[in-house]
Amino acid sequence: xxxxxxxxxxxxxxxxxxxxxxxxxxxxxxxxxxxxxxxxxxxxxxxxxxxxxxxxxxxxxxxxxxxxxxxxxxxxxxxxxxxxxxxxxxxxxxxxxxxxxxxxxxxxxxxxxxxxxxxxxxxxxxxxxxxxxxxxxxxxxxxxxxxxxxxxxxxxxxxxxxxxxxxxxxxxxxxxxxxxxxxxxxxxxxxxxxxxxxxxxxxxxxxxxxxxxxxxxxxxxxxxxxxxxxxxxxxxxxxxxxxxxxxxxxxxxxxxxxxxxxxx
Amino acid sequence: xxxxxxxxxxxxxxxxxxxxxxxxxxxxxxxxxxxxxxxxxxxxxxxxxxxxxxxxxxxxxxxxxxxxxxxxxxxxxxxxxxxxxxxxxxxxxxxxxxxxxxxxxxxxxxxxxxxxxxxxxxxxxxxxxxxxxxxxxxxxxxxxxxxxxxxxxxxxxxxxxxxxxxxxxxxxxxxxxxxxxxxxxxxxx
Numbered sequence: 001x002x003x004x005x006x007x008x009x010x011x012x013x014x015x016x017x018x019x020x021x022x023x024x025x026x027x028x029x030x031x032x033x034x035x036x037x038x039x040x041x042x043x044x045x046x047x048x049x050x051x052x053x054x055x056x057x058x059x060x061x062x063x064x065x066x067x068x069x070x071x072x073x074x075x076x077x078x079x080x081x082x083x084x085x086x087x088x089x090x091x092x093x094x095x096x097x098x099x100x101x102x103x104x105x106x107x108x109x110x111x112x113x114x115x116x117x118x119x120x121x122x123x124x125x126x127x128x129x130x131x132x133x134x135x136x137x138x139x140x141x142x143x144x145x146x147x148x149x150x151x152x153x154x155x156x157x158x159x160x161x162x163x164x165x166x167x168x169x170x171x172x173x174x175x176x177x178x179x180x181x182x183x184x185x186x187x188x189x190x191x192x193x194x195x196x197x198x199x200x201x202x203x204x205x206x207x208x209x210x211x212x213x214x215x216x217x218x219x220x221x222x223x224x225x226x227x228x229x230x231x232x233x234x235x236x237x238x239x240x241x242x243x244x245x246x247x248x249x250x251x252x253x254x255x256x257x258x259x260x261x262x263x264x
Numbered sequence: 265x266x267x268x269x270x271x272x273x274x275x276x277x278x279x280x281x282x283x284x285x286x287x288x289x290x291x292x293x294x295x296x297x298x299x300x301x302x303x304x305x306x307x308x309x310x311x312x313x314x315x316x317x318x319x320x321x322x323x324x325x326x327x328x329x330x331x332x333x334x335x336x337x338x339x340x341x342x343x344x345x346x347x348x349x350x351x352x353x354x355x356x357x358x359x360x361x362x363x364x365x366x367x368x369x370x371x372x373x374x375x376x377x378x379x380x381x382x383x384x385x386x387x388x389x390x391x392x393x394x395x396x397x398x399x400x401x402x403x404x405x406x407x408x409x410x411x412x413x414x415x416x417x418x419x420x421x422x423x424x425x426x427x428x429x430x431x432x433x434x435x436x437x438x439x440x441x442x443x444x445x446x447x448x449x450x451x452x453x
Contacts, residue, residue: 185289196271
């Protein structure tokens with residue numbers, strides 16, 4: 001029974017992996033057609049990287065030095081790409097709000113420091129785990145989990161900032177930032193489980209990762225719109241003059257009343 | 265595969281945590297949709313706001329009336345206690361209303377900062393600080409009211425607490441004026 005289940009997961013993983021490639025390539029093509037690539041270049045590279053990784057895993061012989069060399073070269077590149085994606089999300093979120101530009105930069109710096117500190121604390125879970133068969137692989141997955149957690153926290157802080165101010169986001173930018181947060185959050189939790197439960201669960205958690213990737217890219221595929229349509233949903237002045245003037249009169253009245261009451 | 269079921273509590277806990285966080289993310293996504301944000305300012309409330317409404321709050325927070333009452337012939341502590349109870353109820357209502365009004369006004373101020381053509385980091389920080397101070401002060405007053413029956417002098421709301429609420433409103437008024445008419449000179453906070 002367990003063998004059957006494992007086989008089934010391998011088969012499903014294979015289908016999901018190919019579905020991922022198809023959806024990623026289709027979205028990259030769609031982005032090219034509707035002119036979204038100049039606005040989201042990191043996302044386009046991310047979408048093209050998925051088929052590349054699949055090709056390597058399918059056509060390079062496993063358990064060879066060549067496979068390991070290619071894998072260890074691509075992994076840091078992928079992590080760099082994750083940071084580029086997060087930076088792209090930050091830029092798209094705050095690009096049209098000049099009044100918040102410096103505050104946004106401070107937020108990212110402070111958010112990065114905070115998320116790194118929280119992530120470092122969370123790594124005690126892996127460091128305290130039982131010894132595993134493949135320590136180098138565990139080290140790589142732990143590093144990846146740390147990066148995913150840090151980026152999740154950073155994007156969550158960015159979302160908190162946009163809620164507080166309240167930043168009006170274009171539809172595509174909102175989809176990008178929430179999609180990336182969901183992506184990194186899911187990956188981070190899946191990797192945490194994989195690291196704690198050991199390499200025997202790698203297959204099932206790899207399937208989980210693939211499903212998350214497929215879900216997020218499918219939502220982007222279905223919901224991203226042309227830049228022209230996106231512009232219509234973008235920020236507009238949202239405090240009409242008559243409302244603001246009335247509000248100022250009322251605030252003035254409030255202050256006078258309170259000052260009189262306070263004897264100032 | 266069996267390793268997956270070796271620690272079911274961990275798997276269930278992480279899955280539930282992840283589902284809850286994704287649910288929160290979905291709610292944030294819905295809340296951040298432009299159409300929702302444009303509707304989030306309650307203009308009806310902002311327009312219906314009258315400063316006169318809050319005059320009694322400052323008086324209620326000061327202890328002058330109790331001192332006056334104590335000097336009257338036939339004064340009994342029970343009378344002051346009864347008055348305190350009634351006033352606490354009224355004060356809570358005032359504070360709830362003031363909080364709702366301030367929330368809306370602060371939201372308008374944040375919206376104005378957001379829509380500025382120039383980078384205004386000092387205003388962003390000051391706005392965040394004022395909002396936090398207002399909330400903290402409000403919390404302290406509410407805590408003081410809740411614990412007043414225990415007679416802890418350190419926690420009893422004082423006029424100075426209400427003064428801080430006033431300072432927050434003064435600062436906000438000056439900044440909103442400045443933001444809405446950039447030629448005007450802002451009052452130092």
